[in-house]
Amino acid sequence: MLVEDKGIPMKVGLFVPCYVDMFHPETGIATLELLERFGLSVEYPVDQTCCGQPMTNTGCEREAAKTEELFVRNFGKYDYIVTPSGSCTNQVRNNMTAIEQTEAVKHVRSRTYELVEFLHDVLKVDAFPWAEFPHRVALHNNCNTLRNLRIASMSERREEPFSKPKALLGMVKGIEFADLTRPDECCGFGGTFSVFEEGVSAKMGQDKVTDQLKSGAEYVTSSDSSCMMHQEGCARRMGVNLKYIHIAQILNGARA
Amino acid sequence: MTAELHEELTDPHAGEQLDHGAASSRPLKSRISEPQPRGAKIRGNRPVDQSEAANRFMAATEHEAMHDARLWDLRQKRDKEMHGIEEWEELRNLASGIKEHTLSKLDYYLELFEKNATANGIKVHWAKDGAEHNAIVLEILRSKGVELLIKSKSMLTEECGFREFMAKNNVEVIETDLGERIQQLDDEAPSHVVVPAVHKLRTDVASVFAKTIGSDPDNADAHYLTECQREATRPLILSAQAGMTGGNFVVAETGTFVVCTNEGNADLSANTPPLHIASIGIEKLIPGLNELPVFIRLLSRSALGSPITQYTSHFRGPREGGEMHVVLVDNGRSERLGMEKFWPGLKCIRCGACMNTCPVFRRSGGLSYGATYAGPIGLIIDPTFNVHKYRNLPYSSTMNGSCTNVCPVKINIHEQIADWRKTLAGEGEISPVKKVMMKAAGEVLASPVVYRASLPLGRSALRHLPHFMLYNKLNTWGRKRDIPETPKQTFNEWYRRNRKSQSEGEKS
Numbered sequence: 001m002l003v004e005d006k007g008i009p010m011k012v013g014l015f016v017p018c019y020v021d022m023f024h025p026e027t028g029i030a031t032l033e034l035l036e037r038f039g040l041s042v043e044y045p046v047d048q049t050c051c052g053q054p055m056t057n058t059g060c061e062r063e064a065a066k067t068e069e070l071f072v073r074n075f076g077k078y079d080y081i082v083t084p085s086g087s088c089t090n091q092v093r094n095n096m097t098a099i100e101q102t103e104a105v106k107h108v109r110s111r112t113y114e115l116v117e118f119l120h121d122v123l124k125v126d127a128f129p130w131a132e133f134p135h136r137v138a139l140h141n142n143c144n145t146l147r148n149l150r151i152a153s154m155s156e157r158r159e160e161p162f163s164k165p166k167a168l169l170g171m172v173k174g175i176e177f178a179d180l181t182r183p184d185e186c187c188g189f190g191g192t193f194s195v196f197e198e199g200v201s202a203k204m205g206q207d208k209v210t211d212q213l214k215s216g217a218e219y220v221t222s223s224d225s226s227c228m229m230h231q232e233g234c235a236r237r238m239g240v241n242l243k244y245i246h247i248a249q250i251l252n253g254a255r256a
Numbered sequence: 257m258t259a260e261l262h263e264e265l266t267d268p269h270a271g272e273q274l275d276h277g278a279a280s281s282r283p284l285k286s287r288i289s290e291p292q293p294r295g296a297k298i299r300g301n302r303p304v305d306q307s308e309a310a311n312r313f314m315a316a317t318e319h320e321a322m323h324d325a326r327l328w329d330l331r332q333k334r335d336k337e338m339h340g341i342e343e344w345e346e347l348r349n350l351a352s353g354i355k356e357h358t359l360s361k362l363d364y365y366l367e368l369f370e371k372n373a374t375a376n377g378i379k380v381h382w383a384k385d386g387a388e389h390n391a392i393v394l395e396i397l398r399s400k401g402v403e404l405l406i407k408s409k410s411m412l413t414e415e416c417g418f419r420e421f422m423a424k425n426n427v428e429v430i431e432t433d434l435g436e437r438i439q440q441l442d443d444e445a446p447s448h449v450v451v452p453a454v455h456k457l458r459t460d461v462a463s464v465f466a467k468t469i470g471s472d473p474d475n476a477d478a479h480y481l482t483e484c485q486r487e488a489t490r491p492l493i494l495s496a497q498a499g500m501t502g503g504n505f506v507v508a509e510t511g512t513f514v515v516c517t518n519e520g521n522a523d524l525s526a527n528t529p530p531l532h533i534a535s536i537g538i539e540k541l542i543p544g545l546n547e548l549p550v551f552i553r554l555l556s557r558s559a560l561g562s563p564i565t566q567y568t569s570h571f572r573g574p575r576e577g578g579e580m581h582v583v584l585v586d587n588g589r590s591e592r593l594g595m596e597k598f599w600p601g602l603k604c605i606r607c608g609a610c611m612n613t614c615p616v617f618r619r620s621g622g623l624s625y626g627a628t629y630a631g632p633i634g635l636i637i638d639p640t641f642n643v644h645k646y647r648n649l650p651y652s653s654t655m656n657g658s659c660t661n662v663c664p665v666k667i668n669i670h671e672q673i674a675d676w677r678k679t680l681a682g683e684g685e686i687s688p689v690k691k692v693m694m695k696a697a698g699e700v701l702a703s704p705v706v707y708r709a710s711l712p713l714g715r716s717a718l719r720h721l722p723h724f725m726l727y728n729k730l731n732t733w734g735r736k737r738d739i740p741e742t743p744k745q746t747f748n749e750w751y752r753r754n755r756k757s758q759s760e761g762e763k764s
């Protein structure tokens with residue numbers, strides 16, 4: 001696969017967010033394998049850590065600077081940086097401002113894509129012949145992905161309905177969508193909010209899980225693991241038996 | 257709002273959706289009355305602890321469930337109205353543009369208004385802060401020997417601590433908006449800019465009225481309660497010597513102002529007594545009547561999901577033998593206008609849509625913010641009044657951005673929340689726990705070696721979140737959520753084992 005404007009083979013750097021690295025390596029593996037299925041040369045720089053979001057999210061920009069520098073050092077050489085996380089993409093693209101905006105920084109910021117938008121907008125994928133997921137699935141859009149990256153239309157606005165994740169999932173054999181009553185409602189993760197404002201965060205998570213349960217979904221999927229980690233944590237504690245699976249796994253052909 | 261006008265209130269359980277009267281909040285379990293949770297604990301200038309109050313609100317499960325359902329219902333009605341108007345987004349752009357234009361030439365429009373209003377026979381006063389406002393109003397009242405003042409709802413007078421000031425100066429103030437009157441009788445601030453008593457169940461209202469105006473404590477019927485309040489308040493309205501209103505829009509070109517209500521109470525306040533005083537913030541200016549419909553079309557649709565408020569009253573000058581005063585109040589607005597990142601907050605038309613949509617507000621109640629303005633708009637305005645006291649508020653948000661996208665004047669609320677966090681941390685107005693934790697996180701995450709060493713690997717005894725997320729007592733994750741299990745290997749380890757050697761092998 002070539003870089004459109006340069007006509008040279010595309011080199012993709014894979015960014016695996018810290019919580020995916022730690023708790024959901026299978027999401028990282030699925031993302032890597034999925035990108036490779038499209039003939040891309042994908043590398044994972046092993047010295048990566050984080051995008052700086054926890055600090056920036058808390059207002060501590062200065063504390064984020066060194067982590068941001070490290071990110072740019074790790075990813076500066078790639079044509080595209082792809083990550084299975086919308087909130088990290090939003091951090092890099094829209095909020096990575098703690099460091100001097102050099103050419104390298106600007107390159108990294110403009111070339112970082114969340115997996116779904118990369119598949120949908122850059123690769124323009126039109127089939128996942130290997131994928132089959134005969135289950136009832138509720139889709140959760142992370143708020144950053146929804147309202148900042150604009151991965152789907154939002155209920156607050158009067159706009160033509162669209163959804164990039166749904167468009168991709170729609171190409172998966174056997175999948176059935178479950179409708180939530182409040183599909184756009186934040187689940188309460190909110191980065192460091194989940195730790196600092198634990199009470200409201202957990203209540204929002206419980207309400208989200210209840211909505212998912214009522215929808216008759218068997219699985220919940222999202223292009224963001226962080227929200228799902230929070231939702232799954234709430235679901236387990238509530239004794240609810242919903243299964244959470246990253247969209248990369250479904251698109252990569254996971255069966256269950 | 258408008259409880260007495262709504263037919264459906266005769267059967268509060270009728271229909272699928274809730275109706276939008278503040279009085280119609282129906283207890284989810286009848287007969288068992290859960291005590292009303294109270295707002296944030298105010299301790300002088302100490303930073304308000306919103307989460308503490310929010311936790312108490314959520315512990316009152318009936319209140320929380322009702323509050324969330326009522327406000328979400330308003331949000332849905334708003335969505336429905338929005339879909340009925342093809343040019344909705346264009347209207348928002350226009351409204352935002354008009355406000356930005358007016359704010360950028362505020363001095364010009366203020367003087368134009370003063371000139372035209374004066375020509376209409378309105379007496380225009382200027383108040384630089386709350387104290388000056390209160391003093392001006394008191395002087396007008398004293399000059400007419402007024403002892404009883406009726407007023408309609410106004411957030412500005414809340415800002416000014418107006419009622420307390422008048423009480424000290426022996427002027428009795430009667431709120432005429434039903435929700436606001438409930439709050440006044442309960443000695444509590446309004447919890448929402450449009451529906452001030454939305455956090456109360458009808459049973460709460462019944463007990464307030466029982467204590468204050470002698471209604472039956474066991475009768476929580478909306479009609480009955482509204483009627484009792486009306487019986488108690490109407491005679492006061494009739495005997496008041498002065499009336500006070502706010503103003504939603506101040507029209508520079510005509511020297512007039514517009515008040516939008518649903519209960520008609522502003523008209524009672526303005527027209528019953530011979531003296532009408534309107535207290536209005538200087539940001540309420542719009543250039544002319546041509547611009548007004550843009551806002552009228554957006555306001556009530558955004559607020560309550562109704563096409564227009566029941567009353568849209570234009571005040572153009574005193575009636576014969578009467579007097580009309582307008583007090584234009586700054587109270588920090590000029591300063592805010594000069595704040596590079598935060599001036600767009602002045603575009604606010606106080607519709608409350610950002611509160612209705614805010615998932616944190618719906619679960620916390622407006623009084624949990626411990627400030628005049630609650631919810632998303634509060635988070636970005638309150639710190640301009642007192643940066644230390646309200647320094648925690650910008651953290652009471654997941655920054656999900658729903659507020660920004662419902663806002664009819666397109667205030668970038670969630671971006672300003674992020675900017676406030678930066679500004680506060682930069683000024684040292686951040687809690688020590690957050691500061692220390694983020695400093696530690698910043699150091700760990702800047703070094704791949706240190707970071708890898710800090711991870712809670714499956715084989716280690718620490719089967720929980722890494723240290724940088726668990727600073728001292730903040731191990732809050734596990735209180736109501738299970739902690740994810742740590743797999744046998746991280747992705748990094750998997751990659752090193754399965755891919756790294758491979759790709760290095762290929763290179764050599």
Ligand code: SF4
Binds near residue numbers: 607608633659666
């Ligand atoms: S900030 Fe916007 S949505 Fe919120 S009250 Fe003001 S105008 Fe309404």
